Amino acid sequence: MDHHHHGHGFDYDRMAEMREKMVDIKSVLEFMNIKKEENIADIGSGDGYYSLIMAPLCSKVYSIDISEDGIERENIKIGKNKIKNVETLQEDICKMNKVPDVDRVFFSNSFHDFPCMTDIIKKFTERNKPIFTLIEFKKDSVIGPPSEIKLAPEELDSIFLKNNYERKGIKFFEHNYIVNYSFHKSTN
Template sequence: MVLTMAHRFNIKKAELLDSPDRRSFLDPDSILGKLGLEKDMVFADLGCGTGYFSIPASAILRKVYAVDVQQEMLDLLNTRIKKGKLTNIEPVLSDGNSIPLANGSADIIFMANVFHELDDKEHMLAEARRVLSDGKLVIIDWKKIEMDIGPPVSERFSPEEVISICRNNGFEPDVNTEAGPYNYMIVFSLSH
């Protein structure tokens, strides 16, 4: 499998994804507010988990594709969608080999703490290019420093490493900024 995760997030720790502690260091409303999102945009949240970013994005956007490789995560998300009576989030199960969305169907491809887990980053970026309509790729990931949370530092990528990989695969960075004390955010455009 090309897009299988090097180490998938443990479903038994799913409650951590929506914890108040996480919101204190990775605030979805603040991050989404920095992206200049407009109502008519379509947002593809890759590695959506329980909907930490998908649900707040749905309050802003016309359509959210919530993509994950773990059906159990999508089941938890579906429960939250039903509870919130949300109609513009579409959970999508990925087999890990592709982004199962149509060509040019998304304005934003969004990955939060996912990039470091991808086995074949080049293939994923080719898929992102295919799915993007000429929009933006947003990558949030763990800073490459020792800390008590997140994956081991040996599995992390610095912003410079992410930019290099993305540049080599048809993306140019527009924004490289902090996303909180533990994370960075890079916003890319398609190279033409």
């Protein structure tokens, strides 16, 4: 049984406490401007914190995480709160052949962990051309992984640009930032 989240031991309760302090959820939701008819994939969803916040605002959330512990915790919350439109998938997104067809792909402090970043973008883009919304740690933040693992906005830009996505807005928090990418047709 693998209780590690992308290779880091994971303390969900501590994570939750930190997350509430770090990122103002109202600002995140305002920035995302979720539409009622949207389907959203929450990748590296952990215990489903964001999935459950986004659920009432959209049509459906696919909550995808490799951790059995995270998914179990989320399923308990879904049951307790009788949430009907969140589907949990215990999957390694890098190995997942058929990803759900969604309007938005969301990552909270998880994108930097995936060895298959470009693959993830390609898989979802083949199904649809979703908006990608990412919360990431600022490079110089004292929290989060070592700075060489963190992704600066410019680094994210270049990863997404290679896949025909351009940045559409960014907002900075104390330790993190949130950014949207939208697909654009290449002109050449």
